[in-house]
Amino acid sequence: MEVLYHQYKRRVFGMAHRIVGASDAEEVAQEVFVRVFRGLAAFRGDSALSTWIYRLTVNAALSHLARRGRRHEVGDDGLTELPAPPVTERDSALATRIETALAQLPAGYRAILVLHDVEGLSHEECAAILECRIGTCKSQLHKARTRMRALLGPDIAARVGHAP
Amino acid sequence: MTTCQTIQRQLTAYLDGELADEHGSVVRGHLRECAGCRQVARDEAALRDGLRTLPPIDPPATLWAGVQAQLAAAEVADAHQPHWRRIWARWTPWTRWAPTLPQFVTGGVVAAAAIAMVTWRPHRSDESPASPAAVVVAPASVPATAPLHPQEPPQPVSGGTDDVTADLLAEPARTTARYDQVIEELMKLARSARTGWTDERKAAFDAKIAGLRDEVMRAGPGRLQQRAQRALIRALQGALVRDDIVLASGGMR
Numbered sequence: 001m002e003v004l005y006h007q008y009k010r011r012v013f014g015m016a017h018r019i020v021g022a023s024d025a026e027e028v029a030q031e032v033f034v035r036v037f038r039g040l041a042a043f044r045g046d047s048a049l050s051t052w053i054y055r056l057t058v059n060a061a062l063s064h065l066a067r068r069g070r071r072h073e074v075g076d077d078g079l080t081e082l083p084a085p086p087v088t089e090r091d092s093a094l095a096t097r098i099e100t101a102l103a104q105l106p107a108g109y110r111a112i113l114v115l116h117d118v119e120g121l122s123h124e125e126c127a128a129i130l131e132c133r134i135g136t137c138k139s140q141l142h143k144a145r146t147r148m149r150a151l152l153g154p155d156i157a158a159r160v161g162h163a164p
Numbered sequence: 165m166t167t168c169q170t171i172q173r174q175l176t177a178y179l180d181g182e183l184a185d186e187h188g189s190v191v192r193g194h195l196r197e198c199a200g201c202r203q204v205a206r207d208e209a210a211l212r213d214g215l216r217t218l219p220p221i222d223p224p225a226t227l228w229a230g231v232q233a234q235l236a237a238a239e240v241a242d243a244h245q246p247h248w249r250r251i252w253a254r255w256t257p258w259t260r261w262a263p264t265l266p267q268f269v270t271g272g273v274v275a276a277a278a279i280a281m282v283t284w285r286p287h288r289s290d291e292s293p294a295s296p297a298a299v300v301v302a303p304a305s306v307p308a309t310a311p312l313h314p315q316e317p318p319q320p321v322s323g324g325t326d327d328v329t330a331d332l333l334a335e336p337a338r339t340t341a342r343y344d345q346v347i348e349e350l351m352k353l354a355r356s357a358r359t360g361w362t363d364e365r366k367a368a369f370d371a372k373i374a375g376l377r378d379e380v381m382r383a384g385p386g387r388l389q390q391r392a393q394r395a396l397i398r399a400l401q402g403a404l405v406r407d408d409i410v411l412a413s414g415g416m417r
Contacts, residue, residue: 005228013223026227033231034238098214117215123182142176149207156207156214 019061055129101151109144233401343393350400
């Protein structure tokens with residue numbers, strides 16, 4: 001049991017942290033591991049163990065947000081461009097700004113970005129975890145990245161030193 | 165002629181290498197000519213790379229202890245569940261995602277009301293042949309054994325559903341009582357465990373438990389009180405797990 005915990009603790013906690021925020025991440029991660037350990041005997045192997053654990057994580061995180069009245073979400077009207085740091089700060093500042101922008105996205109967008117872009121899962125895996133079609137998954141990812149670009153402001157590439 | 169909007173819709177797939185050759189070629193051709201879309205593509209690539217290189221977030225050291233405490237609390241709660249509930253849960257695993265208790269109670273009340281309404285109407289219409297006129301015009305095909313006087317009004321079905329509703333409404337109180345039992349059991353364990361603690365730890369434990377008990381007392385009956393009770397259970401389990409008392413007794417795993 002402990003081996004499984006250590007194998008997945010970073011990913012589960014990281015996903016929960018980025019979807020529900022720092023203050024509630026531990027509570028969500030605890031809930032996920034309790035569900036995993038209590039449900040392990042009934043796990044039928046319909047999907048990979050990792051897919052099942054990530055699905056539990058995403059569901060627990062989204063349910064947690066729903067219970068808390070989606071207080072972290074903002075609608076389109078709430079999208080405000082984050083102030084750009086000086087060009088010299090580059091990469092380190094971008095990571096912070098990306099985390100801040102991520103926290104401002106609607107929960108569904110956060111989930112797909114975390115699964116696909118941060119955790120590096122394939123569209124097939126994301127679709128299995130989010131229980132949606134692959135096409136929906138791709139379209140959600142596109143919309144989520146577009147929102148992120150809007151939040152981060154123009155010329156992200158120049159600030160991270162991407163070649164023109 | 166491909167528009168910028170069309171190209172920008174395909175950029176995510178293009179940058180992730182998911183576009184087929186001919187579509188990829190169209191996007192590349194457009195990007196060669198359109199500075200605006202080139203900029204968008206660069207930004208999206210930078211964003212994707214930024215997301216991929218975000219540092220992992222380490223969980224706090226307390227996470228494992230918290231998981232163990234919750235597992236222990238869940239097992240203690242399991243032990244206090246009636247046998248039929250455990251059987252029910254085993255055969256209906258989906259009920260783990262079933263509505264919460266208040267939703268269930270509300271649903272039960274609505275369902276009971278609906279059943280009462282459906283079952284009421286036929287009985288009311290049965291009363292009409294009881295009037296003298298109706299008896300006179302009763303068809304000859306009515307069996308001789310058919311009663312000519314109005315039947316005793318049927319026992320209202322709602323009497324039965326009231327029992328179910330009352331049972332459901334009493335569930336929160338039962339849960340609170342069950343939590344109280346768990347708390348008392350854990351307190352007993354904690355009392356025997358604390359003899360081996362330092363004075364400092366005893367003081368910290370007593371203060372924490374007193375605070376949580378106050379919250380339980382302050383919260384009115386209902387979900388808030390149950391939440392406070394759960395917090396108290398978690399705190400007690402946390403203290404016990406640290407001492408490995410529960411682990412040693414084999415109650416954790």
